[in-house]
Amino acid sequence: MALVTRRKPGPGKIVIGIIAVIVIIMLYYVLPKHQAETEAFEKLSQLPAPVVQSSQKAADRFQLPWELLAASFQVRLEHGLIDSYPEDADIIKTAARLAGSKGIDRSEIVRKLGFSRQLAGEIAARAKILQSRSFILSPVYGFPYKILLHYTDTWGADREGGKRKHEGTDIFAVEGTPIYSVSEGKVEKLGWNRLGGERVGVRGKDGIYYYYAHMSRINPALKVGLTVTAGSLLGYTGHSGDAISTPDHLHFGMQLPNGAWINPYNFLRYWEGSMDRSRA
Numbered sequence: 001m002a003l004v005t006r007r008k009p010g011p012g013k014i015v016i017g018i019i020a021v022i023v024i025i026m027l028y029y030v031l032p033k034h035q036a037e038t039e040a041f042e043k044l045s046q047l048p049a050p051v052v053q054s055s056q057k058a059a060d061r062f063q064l065p066w067e068l069l070a071a072s073f074q075v076r077l078e079h080g081l082i083d084s085y086p087e088d089a090d091i092i093k094t095a096a097r098l099a100g101s102k103g104i105d106r107s108e109i110v111r112k113l114g115f116s117r118q119l120a121g122e123i124a125a126r127a128k129i130l131q132s133r134s135f136i137l138s139p140v141y142g143f144p145y146k147i148l149l150h151y152t153d154t155w156g157a158d159r160e161g162g163k164r165k166h167e168g169t170d171i172f173a174v175e176g177t178p179i180y181s182v183s184e185g186k187v188e189k190l191g192w193n194r195l196g197g198e199r200v201g202v203r204g205k206d207g208i209y210y211y212y213a214h215m216s217r218i219n220p221a222l223k224v225g226l227t228v229t230a231g232s233l234l235g236y237t238g239h240s241g242d243a244i245s246t247p248d249h250l251h252f253g254m255q256l257p258n259g260a261w262i263n264p265y266n267f268l269r270y271w272e273g274s275m276d277r278s279r280a
């Protein structure tokens, strides 16, 4: 008579099982979530600040989500259906046609704008993507300077002879010009690093890591773990770190909780605009 013995799974099988579960969670949950987060911020960062500001104003007036208006231009631009973002007057016209669209609904876009169901579906999906992270385009954020300064979009430009890409915006200012936090958050990193020189890293309440580099001096009152608000003094403009031979400037970077750096240029332009409005 043959004996059938039941054996417990060996430790090897248990380890393989655990790895399989981790891989499945990564593939079906973590990665799509990370991709969705990066995509939402990338799409938001591609909207020129004046388009956001005009869309917000027009959407307010005609009672609809501004993200729907912005999406209607962004998607058409990507498809080559329009050549550029529209001027204020056309933004207002589109807002008037969409008036009273409380939610984001494909059929309503088809009916009010006369677009095909496919295009309307893409616009509705994009509007929802923009809406999921559009808190970043609100006046609770501030500009890192109290004065208007010169800066351009240099995202992705070569650094160290092409060894790495520029992952931020450089704002040029006279040495010693005060730098302020753009967001509420906690000081996470402080002091010297090779590239950044004297740098401050703030973990925003929104989860984003805000990086301020090349300072001449850090505000001596700052400590790791200290809470700051939008407008708190972080330090003073300089050329420390790898900016030692370049004109004084602030390197400003934004890293998402998933590790991706995003282009802050249009966000800075928007926050700068909010600063002007509050002064007027």
Ligand SMILES: [Zn+2]
Pocket (backbone or CB within 6 Å): 166, 168, 169, 170, 250, 251, 252
């Ligand atoms: Zn830089």
